[in-house]
Amino acid sequence: MKKRIKLFDPVIGSKEEKVLLKALKSHFWASGSGIGKVSEFEHKFRKYVGAQQCVALNSGTAALHLALTLFDVKGKEVILPSLSFVSTAHAVVYNGGKPVFVDVDPHTLCLDPVDVEKAITRKTSVILPVHFGGMPCNLSKLMKLCKAHKVSLVEDAAHAAGATYQKKRIGKHGNAVCFSFHPVKNLAMPTGGAITLNGKNSSKQKNVLSSLRWCGISDRKGVTYDVNKLGWNYYMNEFSASIGLIQLDNLEKTNNIRRKIAKRYSKEIQVEFKMLFNKDCSYHLYWIQVKNRDRFIKQMEKRGIETGIHYLPIHKMSFYKSQEKLPITEKVGKNIVSIPNHPNLIENKVDYIIKNVNELA
Numbered sequence: 001m002k003k004r005i006k007l008f009d010p011v012i013g014s015k016e017e018k019v020l021l022k023a024l025k026s027h028f029w030a031s032g033s034g035i036g037k038v039s040e041f042e043h044k045f046r047k048y049v050g051a052q053q054c055v056a057l058n059s060g061t062a063a064l065h066l067a068l069t070l071f072d073v074k075g076k077e078v079i080l081p082s083l084s085f086v087s088t089a090h091a092v093v094y095n096g097g098k099p100v101f102v103d104v105d106p107h108t109l110c111l112d113p114v115d116v117e118k119a120i121t122r123k124t125s126v127i128l129p130v131h132f133g134g135m136p137c138n139l140s141k142l143m144k145l146c147k148a149h150k151v152s153l154v155e156d157a158a159h160a161a162g163a164t165y166q167k168k169r170i171g172k173h174g175n176a177v178c179f180s181f182h183p184v185k186n187l188a189m190p191t192g193g194a195i196t197l198n199g200k201n202s203s204k205q206k207n208v209l210s211s212l213r214w215c216g217i218s219d220r221k222g223v224t225y226d227v228n229k230l231g232w233n234y235y236m237n238e239f240s241a242s243i244g245l246i247q248l249d250n251l252e253k254t255n256n257i258r259r260k261i262a263k264r265y266s267k268e269i270q271v272e273f274k275m276l277f278n279k280d281c282s283y284h285l286y287w288i289q290v291k292n293r294d295r296f297i298k299q300m301e302k303r304g305i306e307t308g309i310h311y312l313p314i315h316k317m318s319f320y321k322s323q324e325k326l327p328i329t330e331k332v333g334k335n336i337v338s339i340p341n342h343p344n345l346i347e348n349k350v351d352y353i354i355k356n357v358n359e360l361a
């Protein structure tokens, strides 16, 4: 039987094995008492994205949760897309805020700035865009809106590690940018996430977040410490950081492979709606839209190709059941399918995927 083509697949090699063994044998696995890989990762990732500070955490969900603690969210509104992983909205609720779901641009599936502007009220505290699939949002317009309405910009960049817009926009990122290093992400770890911070308060904010990620512990002096706030157990471990450093070294190369595949898909796949090609995109995933999705997914599976749905709209989930009318999100939510795009795909597999999508879509 032919090997099934996976939708996502982390790229690993002998270097990852070596550093894992080194961390294992060090006997120091937690970041505070570890072998310094977490702080090395923070330093290198911060420089890579061109941010002023970086705080490493144990997931993208933790990154969103903690990033929003820096802003005045309790009892306020946060504008976000419904077309995202549910953590984007949960982070608002963890902070006592109200998610206000806004429709997306049909070409990028990122927040539509025109709709964002209509949704801003006196209660808006934060705009929280998602760089969908690694496609950069219209940050210039969102930043202008934030400035005009005195609200903060927190980016959900869970899909966007290594999206080249980040490097070109040094100093022009949102107040906080949240990354996920979940095993299927472009920069993969067993679990992991990070917040990069920008602006004049970033050094102070890093100190606050460093305490929050470890149960609110502060003022450590030798073996004594204080706890002046409620915190969480969100720190990154040394195994994740060790793998992450190797993944970071390879990120340009692996993202370029994703871009090459996406370029072929965008030219050769014959469907009405598909992800466009943009050289600044990190192509964490590649989406197309098909009319008969259930049938398409089953037929692709029969032909040995795994597909997925990213995402079912959050505002339709029973926990949220939000009343917003989001026609584009709702249509996309019914038709969207992700097809394999990862650096382990060799050319003849890409040929095979294109041929089958064109036959079945």
Ligand SMILES: Cc1ncc(COP(=O)(O)O)c(C=O)c1O
Pocket (backbone or CB within 6 Å): 058, 059, 060, 061, 062, 084, 085, 087, 088, 130, 156, 158, 159, 180, 181, 182, 192, 193
């Ligand atoms: C858009 C988006 N935001 C947030 C997250 C949460 O990241 P994690 O799984 O690392 O908690 C994910 C991950 O799946 C995601 O895709």
